[in-house]
Amino acid sequence: MSDLTMQHLTTEELELWAQGLLGAARTMHLTECTLCFAEAQQERRLHLTLSQLPLFAPRAGFADRVMAQVKVPKTSGEFRA
Numbered sequence: 217m218s219d220l221t222m223q224h225l226t227t228e229e230l231e232l233w234a235q236g237l238l239g240a241a242r243t244m245h246l247t248e249c250t251l252c253f254a255e256a257q258q259e260r261r262l263h264l265t266l267s268q269l270p271l272f273a274p275r276a277g278f279a280d281r282v283m284a285q286v287k288v289p290k291t292s293g294e295f296r297a
């Protein structure tokens with residue numbers, strides 16, 4: 217077993233793993249360490265939960281209603297010194 221598979225995963229590595237981006241050598245650690253495996257599962261669950269949150273979008277016509285309230289100053293004509 218190499219040092220790479222012995223060390224506990226960092227928070228960044230756990231996040232990478234949850235995204236499926238962690239290298240094989242580090243992923244191996246999860247098969248041997250219940251501590252990191254438990255944390256990794258939690259991280260993956262968090263990612264899943266976040267990905268299932270509904271996306272909030274403004275109702276139709278939102279931009280029009282906002283723009284109706286926007287007062288565009290009238291141009292003051294030509295500048296005279």
Ligand SMILES: [Zn+2]
Pocket residue numbers: 223224225245249251252253
């Ligand atoms: Zn570990």
